[in-house]
Amino acid sequence: MSFDAVIVGAGHNGLVTACYLARSGMKVCVVEKNDWIGGAAVSRELYPGFTYSNRSYVRSLFRPEIMRDLELARHGLQILPYEGGAVFQQDGGYLGMFRDHDANRREFARHSRRDAEAYDLYARDILRFCRFIRPMLMRTPPDPSSFRPRNLSELLWLGKQMGALSEGLRARMVQFWTMSIADFLDEYFESPVIKGYLAVSAIIGTALGPMSPGSAYVLLHHYMGDVDGNVGAWGFARGGMGAITKALTASLRASGGEVRVGQGVERILVRSGRAVGVALANGDEVHGARVISNMDVKRTFLRHVEEAELPEEFVKRVKAFKIRGSSGKLNIALDSAPVFPALPDGAPNIKGDLHFTDSVERMERGYDDWKAGQFSRDPFQDVMIPTMIDPTMTPPGKHFMSCFVQYAPPKIAGREWTDADRDAFRDTCLDQIAAYSPGFRDRVLHVEVRTPRELEAEVGLTEGNIFQGELTFDQLLFNRPVPGYAQYRSPIKGLWMCGSSTHPGGGVMGAPGRNAAAEVLREAGRKGGMSDAYAVL
Amino acid sequence: MNDLTHFRSPLMRTPFHARTSAANLLNRWGPWGGYMTALCFGDMDMEYTAIRNAASVYDLCPMVKYRITGPDAAGYLNRLTLRDVARLAVGAVQYTAWVDDAGKLLDDGTLFRHGPDDYLICCQERHLPWLLDSALGFDVAVAEVTEDIAALSLQGPCSASALGAAGFDVSALKPFRMMTLPFQGGEITISRTGFTGDLGYELWMTPEQALPLWDHLFAAGAPFGIRPIGSDALDLARIEAGFIIAGTDFVPAHHALREDRPRSPLEMGLGWMIDWEKGPFTGRRALLAEKANKGRTGCCWAWTFRAMSALRGRSSITASGSKRGSSPPPPGRPR
């Protein structure tokens, strides 16, 4: 049989695209190489009784439009906002974050009275930038080199958006997009630990340091999520991140879509310049009127498409696409709840993200290690204990801890990671936690370590880059993934892209998948039950 | 480090909490500036009546207070605020406002001059970054003293009598003046200011003096019908009097998410307080340009207040926007 669309990779973006297409009445098949569904957003049981949300770890950015359109709540998705967080300081102190504005102000004031109030100014400015950029994430980027009416009208729309701002805000925004988060924070704050906490969102998942120009924009990227309408608020999916892909799969099946697991795509079949389906590893072929790849752009075109089918310049650009991994992950099963003596008894902060990097400088030094081809000796870790909020993931009294670690290079000083490297990496991370949590190592039942090597091997994230391509201007908007091919189409007719390598990029937000579906539907002249992306905060 | 309790009591309690909570029959509280504040103690109508006919006591502690000291204090405040601070004598109080570079209101508040180089700003919103930024290039010290000063607002036609009965002779105290009076071996400051349009005083003391003073005042004031009031009753009175509140009647410029929300003093009917001749101050160029363009001075709020003021004929702001009368608008506003 032949499908209307074959989607390669059951990551969240692939599933989002599939859902929209299926809802428009298309016959859709999603092909997944692993035995499980969900790409990076999965939950698996790796230790008896423990559900591991073992790659991506927060539903920071999942677009609410998509949750509504695809009825994910009806299909079982529940988002739990989290309650705060803390940065542990080297001197034994801590900085706590609270959801309550006044409590948070008083906590910040403990470190700097000025910063406690400056935080409101900072939040206002960031929100203003978010309000501008959010509508752009849910649109296909215009091609500024094209004079086609649609591109011109999109550019005009962009101009109108800009026109709604004051001259000062425009200038400020251009500045914000291009500057480093370290410099930006210096304009608002004086406390090193507050700056260290706020800089986090600017580096997560990127191959940039907090002092790299352009890192401020990345922060915006992470603040785009909206749990309960709080910009910048992140949340957990109940049951782990896999709950999102599970709900997407349920939604897809309810619309008549199909998912085939366990067989990876060997080759994308191209006949007379047109994609007509895929050949699987076991030799089976799945045919479709169009093929939509959820894989990153390098994997799609350098491994699964004959180079001869592609323009030379395109191949050159894909080869040069920057997709350097910068992060690793530890998933830890704990026998009992870890204690952090710095925190007051009963403090809710332990239910949020926990950091041990109390200054921008330490973060940047971690990046220097990465540049030299080493994992950070003093890494930045974003530690979360989702079982503090969602005890259903483990047996009673036990806990699951997820540690997102930066920086970890795709290669160690130019060579592949070895098991010894991986163990050293693990110990570095565990030691850092143990320094703030006595008895921590004794509670550890099992540790799953994911260096960029494992992320690439298992999830297919090239070089272990969680965003399927770095978020720098040369790879954003109309430049993502390749100039001239930013509108989800590839040089091959009928072959589309819907992964995080495309605009607006990575993070679990589903926007690339939705935008790609919109383009496919537009070309096919169908409606997909897609609500207007809303732009109002 | 382990005694931090923000999460146990997200809202702080004022030094009067022991008394206000005992008196709060309805247990109706709301947040104000990070503090618990009584919205209504028992009967809002009777609380309002106390303002207009007897004596009312309102807990002012959550008002944000900044102390400005140093040789450049007057110059600093002149550049910060709209009015001419040089005209403010020691022992006097000024109702004033300040704006950002674009001439948009950040807040209004009262400015107390305690000494030649010693001022206190009392306002609704928190402004530490702005006040510190404004201090660049000036030899001044800016410190937030909100928690160091407890304050009560005593308002109503019997307020002077109640104070007299308590041993505080304020008969010579003119509007917008303050005086220091002895109290149980220490001192308190009383200013003739308020936020109701009625006769009224504000009492400033240390947190330690708070409860003794409360008890003393209520004992002495009983014959005058003194009673504690909540923010709901005060809101009625201040709207009648035509007084505005940052965050309610206008969006302070530093909190406005939408750029078109902030309002200029011209739009809010506060144009009368701008001293164009005193020399440069922050926002002057923008306000001059607005005046030259005739601006949007017909903003609905300004009109509302002007019309209301004109009708009632007792407020400080008339339809022509000029200042008049002996009970001009002293703020010290709730929520």
Add this chain to the structure above:
Amino acid sequence: MPTRSSDILVIGGGVNGLACAARLAAKGRKVMLLEAADTVGGGAGAREFAPGYRAPALAHLTQGLDPRMAAGMDLVRHGLEFHPGLATTVLSGGDPLVVRGGTAEGPDSSAFAALHAKLSAFARVLAPFRQMTAPRLGAGNRWGGFLRHGLGVRALGRDDFRELLRMILINVHDVAEDELTDDRLKGLLAFDATLGAWLGPRSPNSLILYLDRLARGVDPLLPKGGMGALAVALGRAAEAAGVSLRTGARVAQVLVEGDRACGVALEGGEEVRAGLVVSAMNPRVTFQALVGAQALDAGFFKRTHHIRSRGGAAKLHLALKGAPGFAADLRSRLVIAASHDAVEAAFNPVKYGEVPEAPVMEVILPSAHEPGHAPEGGHVISAIVQFAPHAPKAGAEAAREAMLEASLRVLEAQAPGLRGLVVGAEMLMPYDIEDLFGMVGGNWHHGELAVEQMLFNRPMAEMAQYATPVPGLWLAGAGSHPGGGINGAAGWNAAGAILEARA
């Protein structure tokens, strides 16, 4: 008491101040230029740092003068001559590599030529933006010139236009990796892009600095007689245009009366009145030290503190008693940078206020080109050494010493025996440069030349078109668009804006 009155006062006799003053005077305005030092020239002056040894005080090359200024001031007539454009020799662990214009030796010869051609094409279409007042992002913009230059960019053709949009904010490290294989060329590209900047080659937005450099000129130029000769020619030309030069006049304050700048007070109390005051000084110095907070809005005044102005370059002067043994033509520009990673590694510690182990540097020997810089047989080394901390944690003295030692180590490796030739040494750290030239943070652009401080954000959005919020006060220095580097475009543009506004 006010003494003399002048139509226009220009503060600061550096290249931009002179250019601005000369252009205004040539248009018939009565102009007086006030310079604190005894000679004009600013960063383009000369300095006797050891008995008998003279070195360029700060800048030791120009990447090309603004052609409008050079022609308008007729600098040739006033005695300015250049040596032929300098070739560059890259010194690293391996063989030296000579680069001249777009031509490089070695295995990457053709790749470098192609890259150079591509980047030069980009630079060519961006160059006109240097010669206009920065556009405004709002009402009152003069769209004409901006659109014309924009169309010039689009005229690159679709593919090159796309490529420019991709590369405009890219980091130079990635470009080097993508296009080149020879570490020496990668190092040179990375070095030239980050010269005078406060970022490393891995920092996004670094390639645009290389494009800006190419827009000024390809090969660096050395004036005959040294940089001091350029200062002399500029001064003469300004005077010939009718500018009244007053040296030894340090401005203490810009006078503002009735919300208008009306003159300056000099150190010592003398007041000089004028209809217009043009500051070619650092914008931070202009507002924080000369105008003062009282006359400025608080938000604006605070934002002047946000003008980032970290200098990452130190200046090394060595007096040698003989010729150093570099494996290169001593008349070329020597760049010591083993690779792009070496440049990055030299930047890393500076982020934390520390001194790098192995700095990278650009070395010029003025004495190899002509006599007069050193005693007979001796040589002068003038080197820009990167990167150096502007606010070292270890303290000014210790950092200077460490920087000198690290630099000598690097030089000794390239010219064995060099240490034995040294009879005098001077290391000017960024904070020394700040003290000598009034450059905040020692940044020679008077404000970092970085994308977030370019065009309509240079030095701040409120005054990116040379006019400031204080009526009657204008900016004309390197802190304004398009930045510094012994070029004169900022001053020339500022004069144009003043004339156009009929201010």
